[in-house]
């Protein structure tokens with residue numbers, strides 16, 4: 001055996017050992033040395049004589065396996081771009097190399113390129129090793145078909161998971177882009193717009209986080225510290241993602257830093273489609289300062305009900321960056337909601353949306369007073385320019401409204417305050433949608449009144465029926481779990497027999513809240529559980 005052959009043998013066995021021990025970085029280093037050595041030897045065999053006639057083919061086999069194993073190690077470190085390059089090199093040597101096709105298929109699945117992954121797994125069936133791994137391959141083939149269907153049709157079913165109280169592993173999801181595009185927004189900079197009419201409950205998009213960090217915050221001091229550490233980890237993950245993928249870098253660079261939004265480029269929707277490869281680099285430098293500003297403006301906190309259950313703790317905190325969702329502007333009169341499922345965010349229409357209309361959701365709680373919302377939007381670094389805020393800014397000059405606000409701060413005679421607000425709205429000629437804006441701002445008071453038998457007995461006749469207030473509030477903020485709770489409480493008090501209309505109202509709200517991903521029968525069961533369960 002020549003010295004080179006000996007060296008290759010040693011490198012191969014050491015690299016394999018490191019791979020088995022899951023020491024990815026070190027194994028990549030050794031496989032890189034092995035690849036260089038193999039390639040040199042292949043060149044040499046073309047010039048030098050070797051008594052073994054099979055030597056060149058053995059070298060090619062070794063090279064193929066080294067590329068394949070390095071691809072595996074690189075994919076474990078989420079370095080998908082380089083891992084895919086390794087797969088291509090291995091497949092050039094052996095077009096149906098089972099291990100490589102399996103690795104490539106898994107990478108393409110992680111990149112949400114479902115039909116490409118499907119082709120890989122199908123190809124792997126042709127390798128003799130594929131026959132011995134039929135069960136494994138069929139599992140991947142089924143998964144690819146399901147995800148490919150979801151990403152093409154936007155048809156998802158989370159009924160079982162939601163009915164099960166979000167317990168267990170979140171369902172596997174595909175990325176999906178509905179009838180939407182990014183365009184200039186009247187609110188600020190760019191926004192996401194519907195290209196077709198979208199019914200309430202219909203999914204608008206499903207997208208996977210570029211990076212996400214979760215944890216439990218704990219008590220005040222340690223909570224602040226924990227939040228700082230989580231933020232640091234989150235920033236590190238985003239930086240890693242940017243370093244490893246040119247497309248991610250290009251897209252993150254397009255996000256707003258909160259400044260000069262009007263001058264920002266409107267990205268083409270093809271940028272967000274996983275199956276479209278993007279090889280161009282971004283023109284602008286993405287330094288750490290810019291990454292930090294982008295994260296300040298675009299990262300979202302997982303505040304959805306599923307996130308709370310996932311953390312099983314009220315101190316649960318999750319922060320992430322979702323690219324396409326970052327183009328959605330905030331409104332206190334939104335038409336969409338988001339639901340966090342694993343690393344994915346699912347955005348659905350919470351009301352009917354017309355073609356051409358801007359899609360908006362809440363960055364923060366819109367079921368609160370104007371003062372509170374102004375304070376929160378300022379902490380986000382902007383002054384909310386939505387229609388509801390503009391309207392409320394205009395009516396807040398009314399002295400009487402200020403007095404009502406002050407009365408509520410003291411939280412005395414809440415029923416009387418609600419009555420004064422309703423009477424005031426009549427005098428100020430506040431009608432239709434705008435009534436809903438103010439009722440949503442004072443929802444805490446309405447909720448208190450409808451939830452208290454005493455208040456209802458004392459002033460119930462002077463206050464509009466719960467159903468009409470609920471309808472106008474839902475029209476303002478979309479379905480909300482707190483509003484739904486009041487409706488369910490009402491149904492519970494009547495022993496669930498308040499009538500078909502009330503139950504159907506609750507059904508509609510439930511679907512607006514969860515979207516069509518929870519099927520009708522499951523929603524019915526969920527509500528019935530709520531009506532009969534004392535702890536709801």
Ligand SMILES: C[S@@+](CC[C@H](N)C(=O)[O-])C[C@H]1O[C@@H](n2cnc3c(N)ncnc32)[C@H](O)[C@@H]1O
Nearest residue numbers: 188189190256326327328329330382383384385
């Ligand atoms: C996640 S980005 C939304 C997309 C952004 N408009 C763009 O062009 O990239 C958040 C930023 O959009 C702007 N924005 C979002 N909602 C707004 C609103 N209701 N009023 C004013 N500015 C808003 C603020 O500058 C905010 O920092």
